Amino acid sequence: MTRPPRELWARRLALGLLAALVVALLLPVSIAVARPAVTIRVLMPAPFVDATAATVDAFNRSHPRLTIAVTRGPFETESVSDLAISSLLLGDSPYDLLLMDVSWTAKYAAAGWLLPLDDRLGPDPLAGVVSGARQGNVIDGHLWRLPMVASMGLLYWRTDLMERPPRTPAELVAVSRQLQQQGRVRWGFVWQGRQYEGLICDFLEVLHGFGGRWEPDLTPGLGLEQPEAAAAAGWLRQLLVDGISPAAVANFAEPETLQAFETGDAAFMRNWPYAWSELQKPGSHVAGKVGVTTMVAEPGQSPAATQGSWGLSVLRGSSHPDQAVEVLQALTGADSQRRLVKDWGNTPTLTALFEDPELLAASPTLPEQLRALEYSVLRPITPAYAQLSDILQRQLSDVITGGLPAAQAMGRAGQASTLLLESTGGEGTGA
C-alpha cells in the first residue's frame, strides 16, 4: 500500500529540516576539527616578554585554538638579532614572529627572511601610526614590519639644577661647567660612547644638530666627509677632554649611563624613553627632578631624535602566516600598546594614544616624546647598514678615545663606507 502523496511530502520536508538542523549544529564543530590548534611562536628581547605578558595571557584566554608562545631572547638588542639569525640560517625557523629593531629590517628583508605584509593588514596599516614611527617599515615598496612601540633619543635634564634645559651644544657645556664648578654635580653630560650601535644613535643626533647628515645617497662619503660630521665628532671628543663627560663614557652603554645619572652624578643624560620610569623608581636619587627634551642643536638647526622603534615581522618560514598576522595585529593593537605605555613606560606608535588622558596621567612625558618623534631621524636604510654602522663605530670610538683627529677619522669612515657601497652595489634607500 502506498502512502498518499501529501503525507510523503510532509515526511520528506521533516527529514530535510532535520538534516539541515543536524548539519547546522555540527558545522562549527566540524570547522573546529578541521582547524587544529595553532601555536604562534614569537621571539622578543627579554624586557618586552615581561611587558607583553598581560596581553599574551588575555589573547590566549580568549582564543582557545590559537596560542601565543613567547621566547625570551637576550637583553641586549644585537644579541637578539644574533640569536634570530643563527636559527634562520638553519633553514626552518622555530619562530613565526620576530620583534625587530628598526635598523635590522633592510638586512632581513634582503636576506629573504621576512614575509611582505602588503595585502594582509587592510588598505593602509600605517595610517594611525605617528610619523616618527612610520618610517623604516616600508622598503622597496613592501611593508615588512608593523611597529609596536616607538622609541627615540631624548635629552634628560635635572629640573632641580636649572630652570630650563639647554638648546645648543655650547649652552649644554656652559651649564655643565658651571654646575661642576659649583660642586653640584660631578659630571655634566653622560651618554653612550662604547663602540656599539648605541654610539651611532647618539652621534646621529649630534650630527644633525650640527647640520650634518648620514645618508647612503650623499657624496662624498655618505655625508661623513663634510665639516659638519667632523664638528659633531670633535664636539663629543671635547666633552671628554674638558671633563664635561667622564673618560669612562667611552665604554658606557645604556645601563652605565642610567646608573651615573640615577645616582645624581650628572646634570644631563642622553637615553631612550624607558629611562624615565626607571628614574622614578625607589632608590633613584633624582626621582621627581628629571625633565626630558630633545637633543641640543646649533642655532638655526633643528634638533634630532634617532628612531629606535621595535616592530613585529612575520618570518617567511612560518607555517601559519595567517594566524601569525592575527597575533601581530593583537600585539601591535591599541589595547596592547595601552598596557605597554601605562605599565611599562614605553612609547606608543598610535597617534591617538598620545592624547589619552589615562596614559598621560601614567606617563607625563608623552607630549615631550611626541615632540621628539617629530624630529625623528633614521639610520641609513640599506642591507649594508650593519657594515656602515661598524665602520663608523670604530672611527668614532677612535676619535672619542683620542686616537685620531675628528676630521681625519670621519674622512676615513666616509671613504670606507663609499668603497663598501660600491663593492656591494648596496644602494637601496627605502621609503
Place this chain on the structure above:
Amino acid sequence: MSRTLRANLVTLVLIAPALLLLLAVFVWPMGYYGWLSLQAQSVFTGLEPVPVGLANWQRLLGDARFWQDAAQTLRFSGVSVGLELLLGLAIALVLHQRWPARGVVRSLTLLPWALPTTVMALGWRWIFNDPNGPINGLLQSVGLATLPFLASPQLAWIAAVVADVWKTTPFVALVLLAGLQMIPADLYEALALEGGHSWQALWRITLPLLRPYIFLVLLFRLAQALGVFDLIAVLTGGGPAGSTESLAVYAYLNAMRFLDFGYSATVMLGMFLLLLLSALLLLLWRRAAEA
C-alpha cells in the same frame, strides 16, 4: 695475502672509526670553508653562493683590519700564554709540595677554570668598571684618579689579558702538576746526595723533564688564545676603537652581523693558517730544544 698486508689492513680497519670522525669534524668543515672562501655568499647575493675565484683572498690580503686584528690576536695570545706559563709553573711547584690542606687548595685553584667564560667576563667587566668597580674603588681610596680600563685602547687589551690569565692559569698549573708527579723522586734524592741545592734541582731536573708537558700546554693554550672570542665579545665587544678585536670576533661579525659568509670563511681560514704557522714554529722550537 702476505702477512704485512693483512696486518696493514687490520690496522686500517681499527683506525677507521677515528679517521671517519676526523673526516667528519675536521676535514669536511675545512673543505667546506675552502669552497665558501671562493664564493660570494652574502646578503647582497640573497644568501646564494656565487663563484668569485680568489676575490675574497685578495680582499683579505689588502684588508688592514684583518692584519690589525691578526697582530692584536697574536699580541694577546703571546702575552697571555707567556704569563700563564710562568704563573702556572709557580703554582704547580707550590701545589706539588707536601703541606696541610693541599688537597683543598688544589681544588680551589681550579675554580676559575671551571667558570663559564661569559660569566667570568661579565664579572671582570664589573671589576674594571670606571668609577664603580672594586679596582677603581681601591685607587680612589688611596687618593688616586680612577683608570678607564675598558675605555682606553692602551689599557683595554691589558684588561683582557688579565682576565684571560686569571681564567686559564689553573689549566696550565694542572697540566704541569701532572708532569711534576711523573718525575721520579730518586732523581732529586741523588742530586741532594751530591750536594745540589733546590735551584739546581729546578734547572737540571724539573724543567728539562717537564719540557714535553710545557710544549703540550703551550700548544693547547695557543690554539685557544688565537681563537679567543667569548671573553672579548663580552668584555669589550672588540672596542674601544677596535683595539681588542680578535680575528674570531671579526669573522663572527662578518658572518652574523654583516651576513657575508664568503668573506667570513676566508677570515676563518686566514686565522687557521696563522694558527698552523704558530704550531709549526712551536714544533720547530721543540725539535731545536731537543737536539
